[in-house]
Amino acid sequence: MKTLTMTHWSVQEVEMRDGRGVGLRPFAADPDPSRIGLDALSPEVARLRVRRPAVRESWLRHGPGAATDRRGEEAFVEISWDRAEALVAAEIARVRAAHGNEAIFGGSYGWSSAGRFHHAQSQVHRFLNAAGGYVRHMDSYSLGAARVLMPHIVAPMEELFALHTSWDVLAEHTKLMVTFGGVPAKNSQVQPGGTAEHRVRDGLRRMRANGARFVNVTPTADDLDTGGPDEWIPIRPNTDTAMLLALAYTLYSENLHDPRFLDRCCVGFEKFASYLTGATDGIPKDPRWAAAIAGVPAEQIASLAREMAAARTMLNISWSLQRAHHGEQPFWALTALACMLGQVGLPGGGFGVGYGAYNLMGSPHMRLNAAALPQGVNPVKAFIPVARIADMFLNPGGGFEYNGGHYVYPDIRMVYWAGGNPFHHHQDLNRFRLAWRKPDTIVVNEQFWTRSAKMADIVLPATTSLERNDIGTGTREKYIVAMKSVSPPVGEARDDYAIFAAIARRLGVADAYTEGLDADGWLRRLWAETAGRAARAGIALPEFDIFWEAGLVELPPNPEPVVMFAGLRADPAAHPLKTPSGKIEIFSERIASFGYDDCPGHPAWFEPAEWLGGTGAGQYPLHLLSDQPADKLHSQLDHSRYSMATKVKGRQPVTISPEDAAARGIGDGDIVRVFNDRGACLAAARVSGRIRQGVARLSTGAWFDPSAGDSLRPLEKHGNPNAVTLDMGASKLSQGCVAQTCLVQIERFEGIPPPVTAHETAHFVPE
């Protein structure tokens, strides 16, 4: 039996020599395995590991709060585990006694690694709960706006993921797929918890082979590959809502909508219709109106609406569209449009909210809710919407609106992070750098010397999933994998569980944290719980030892074809949704009752804070999209060979159109400066005819690498888009992240560019 491991992006086969893992290979049973992370065991990757506990010099000498403006600039002192445990425990005790648990932020957002038990984010939350609680975060960077909106109008996003009509049904029935933001196979490499069988590429090809036609509405055509030519509508970024409204207008004005479906399965269409026709505001949302906003010809919009009504049509939307100012609106407008077409619940018709975003959407497999580490109870009530972190630090005691409530930002003195990289994931990192100076103490458990580790006061070295045993599976995946420890820990790295257990012991809360179990005991407990849940779903799982010996368990496919909302369509009274009306809410009385000026009771067009049709486009005439990297998961393994090979002259490529390149005297491969009032970064130009003029694309993931010194806007040297992105809430409803709402200018960089220093370890000094 082969030794296997599981990552968020693939199952991998471990090449063993003398009982040790020496290399990784793609999983033979995966039809389209990802190549991400196959060099995770290489010396280049190990080079940046955190090897010993380390403390920032000023903090060690002068204590909490010392020279917080020197975070990221100062050297570290390496210390023993014994001392590190004592320092962290004493600091938690001090902050609790002086300020209460409301002063500890354990928001700790981030993907961590696969594995049901060693998941770092769950570990730190459980630990902080055992220690009396912490300020938490709501929602995600992935789905800030949609996660808050969709439960009001349809269903929670996590439920929708698992309901997506499966690829086999799409291949059989769909005649037209209209997708906003593509179906990016590069993104479907990944899903949280693990991906065992990559099926998106094949799903799209099977649809095409069976005669489906694809229309891709996107500023960047690279996000759809069906194996043949697709129709590309190069829309202006952040204007999809206007186009969706005009498609809806056309259906309505030409009587192509389905009043019976709207009446049986939806509420509030009349109010939406009054907005479409302009009865409420004097502006008909017709194709001519939308054309001026979205830069798509009016006739093309009108004929697409007619074609959608004439064929079995699946609508799809990428999550990136809601990672924008007013990001709720395109998701709501797409839902309304699908309901007007009346094909929701029919095989191959209706809508998807993220085919391609993860591998999960479109899976034919059963939903098995595998057990994960329980996080305990958090006595602290304070929270923030996840992307409002800089606002929280900068504005303690200030108020904010969120999902119908009014809340107050807590006053944070201590931050504990495990399994995330905020200096990768947050927007406007120059602003975030200032906010990050506010807390007295920042503790980070990390595997690598990321920017976030370098910006901490105390860094504790964590193991990787190749150095510990775990259970791996993603939602509706084909396999559960025994993730075996194949390598001894690098340096003095410990499992997050061991790190937290030791600190919990010093705080006198070890029992609450460990419940008397070691890691192996937890794996057995989680397995037993998973087996119980599986049995209730009609799936028999073997005993733990048999599973462990076998290395994996295969799960059966769903006995029925998966068709989203077939039940609702067949009998809305018998299959009500969890919305207030039990139906799809094209008008939401509840959202209307919140009285938000930036999110009314029905889908509506709002100008984003920054877009090509706005006034800011004079000074900054390019719309910057920062999408997910094809060659890694976020910032993870950015320094691996596979990821480095995608860089140009060591810097992240930024894609621009031939017209924009020529107008600026930029050639393919030139080093350029991407900038606006918030900051600037260097990148390498890649000139492509597959991007709309006026749009630039700089994928995320290059480790943030600001020039040294105390400038408020240091030049970022590596190509991290969050040097320039906008940090504001999508709306009062969700406060979601708006990374895709960002205008910039790009110019050729003259002279010798400063070297990239992102992939250096911290500097160390003796005590």
Ligand SMILES: Nc1nc2c(c(=O)[nH]1)N[C@H]1C(S)=C(S)[C@@H](COP(=O)(O)OP(=O)(O)OC[C@H]3O[C@@H](n4cnc5c(=O)[nH]c(N)nc54)[C@H](O)[C@@H]3O)O[C@H]1N2
């Ligand atoms: N401009 C822009 N910004 C974005 C986005 C965008 O589209 N545009 N997308 C956003 C989205 S959707 C997301 S989800 C976020 C992602 O942001 P993150 O989830 O923060 O990104 P990762 O790089 O996955 O960070 C995970 C970190 O955890 C560490 N880690 C992994 N395993 C372990 C472990 O077992 N223990 C410990 N202690 N540490 C571990 C890794 O080394 C890594 O540093 O980024 C967001 N940022």
Ligand SMILES: Nc1nc2c(c(=O)[nH]1)N[C@H]1C(S)=C(S)[C@@H](COP(=O)(O)OP(=O)(O)OC[C@H]3O[C@@H](n4cnc5c(=O)[nH]c(N)nc54)[C@H](O)[C@@H]3O)O[C@H]1N2
């Ligand atoms: N390889 C890899 N896969 C990943 C990830 C990763 O880091 N690496 N991250 C995972 C995570 S955490 C998430 S949340 C998902 C995210 O999944 P998404 O949010 O869907 O992914 P993006 O790549 O940001 O965007 C998809 C496409 O949308 C287009 N787009 C952007 N703005 C607009 C717009 O205004 N209008 C239109 N019509 N199109 C637009 C972009 O050009 C891009 O090609 O991906 C997941 N998959």
Ligand SMILES: [Mo]
């Ligand atoms: Mo995400």
